[in-house]
Amino acid sequence: MKKLLASLFAVALLVGCGTATSEGTPATTETETTTTEASGDAKTYNVGVAIYQFDDNFMTLYRNEIESYFKTLETDAVKYNVTIVDGKNDMAEQSNQIDNFITQGMDVIILNLVQTSSADAIIDKVVGAGIPLVLINREPLGEDGDESYKGILDNPTVCYVGADARQSGTFQGEIIAELPDKGDLNGDGKVSYIMIEGDPENIDAQYRTTYSIKALEEAIAVECLDDQVGNWAQAKGQEITANALSQYGDKIEVVFCNNDAMALGAAAAITAAGRKVGENIYLVGVDALDECQEMVKNGEMTGTVLNDHIGQSHTAVDVAVKALNGEAMDNYYWVDYVKVTK
Numbered sequence: 217m218k219k220l221l222a223s224l225f226a227v228a229l230l231v232g233c234g235t236a237t238s239e240g241t242p243a244t245t246e247t248e249t250t251t252t253e254a255s256g257d258a259k260t261y262n263v264g265v266a267i268y269q270f271d272d273n274f275m276t277l278y279r280n281e282i283e284s285y286f287k288t289l290e291t292d293a294v295k296y297n298v299t300i301v302d303g304k305n306d307m308a309e310q311s312n313q314i315d316n317f318i319t320q321g322m323d324v325i326i327l328n329l330v331q332t333s334s335a336d337a338i339i340d341k342v343v344g345a346g347i348p349l350v351l352i353n354r355e356p357l358g359e360d361g362d363e364s365y366k367g368i369l370d371n372p373t374v375c376y377v378g379a380d381a382r383q384s385g386t387f388q389g390e391i392i393a394e395l396p397d398k399g400d401l402n403g404d405g406k407v408s409y410i411m412i413e414g415d416p417e418n419i420d421a422q423y424r425t426t427y428s429i430k431a432l433e434e435a436i437a438v439e440c441l442d443d444q445v446g447n448w449a450q451a452k453g454q455e456i457t458a459n460a461l462s463q464y465g466d467k468i469e470v471v472f473c474n475n476d477a478m479a480l481g482a483a484a485a486i487t488a489a490g491r492k493v494g495e496n497i498y499l500v501g502v503d504a505l506d507e508c509q510e511m512v513k514n515g516e517m518t519g520t521v522l523n524d525h526i527g528q529s530h531t532a533v534d535v536a537v538k539a540l541n542g543e544a545m546d547n548y549y550w551v552d553y554v555k556v557t558k
């Protein structure tokens with residue numbers, strides 16, 4: 217099974233236009249927050265939560281849910297003193313924040329890595345300090361693909377909580393393939409699309425890019441007109457789509473975005489270019505942000521895929537609590553995606 221996953225992964229990385237380039241980092245506006253007052257007689261656990269960047273629509277929902285879910289678990293006897301810090305998309309900054317968490321004597325750390333390539337260095341520090349570690353959202357991949365990262369397999373106090381991005385990519389491709397015209401608006405027998413990618417180091421971006429097209433290709437021929445990195449950001453999604461629409465015009469039948477933030481930007485560019493989703497272009501994203509669910513309902517987006525931040529944040533917190541109670545944790549915990557269409 218692991219071998220199969222590894223070869224699928226290798227094939228997956230070969231699909232796509234291959235013209236993606238990395239762009240700048242979005243600005244960050246928020247700083248550290250500390251929540252949940254410690255109280256007198258209760259046992260208080262210190263929880264450190266490090267988020268890769270506060271200025272990210274999806275991770276904002278995720279971190280807010282971590283905070284509020286911890287609150288719901290408090291009793292007269294147990295309190296959680298939760299400190300959430302903003303890595304500002306800067307690995308050096310996040311590494312310092314982890315050092316601080318260790319010095320502050322956190323009882324458990326929940327970590328959304330800035331760069332998965334730094335996973336080992338961080339895991340070594342945290343394990344060395346004897347603190348349980350729950351990795352979230354950005355999965356460090358082992359040599360055999362998913363569920364094979366040595367830093368996780370070798371350390372019983374380290375785990376990963378996430379969603380399998382192949383599933384979200386497949387759902388995106390299926391949303392287009394299941395349309396009456398399979399996305400082929402001009403009836404030339406192939407679907408011409410542009411792809412807007414998240415951070416290229418992120419496995420979510422890689423898998424969504426490849427698996428969306430793989431699923432669509434099972435139904436119809438495809439042509440990639442453009443493939444650019446939008447780094448998960450709305451403004452980049454808008455800029456890339458606007459440029460592509462002015463370059464390729466009516467040739468573009470589908471805009472694939474690795475997330476909804478970029479799809480929101482794409483939708484604005486589509487409207488500005490006088491095009492209409494559902495009539496002369498299709499648009500899909502991932503996350504199912506509230507505003508995007510509304511847009512799917514109104515026909516302003518063809519579809520999206522629910523990235524269940526509630527399921528993922530609650531699982532991460534539940535696992536952290538298990539660790540605080542001295543219970544064993546599994547290596548990996550998975551939460552399903554859900555297809556969202558009208």
Ligand code: BGC
Binds near residue numbers: 273354
């Ligand atoms: C979400 C993106 C988000 C990214 C952050 C992905 O799973 O779909 O919206 O920007 O995680 O790592």
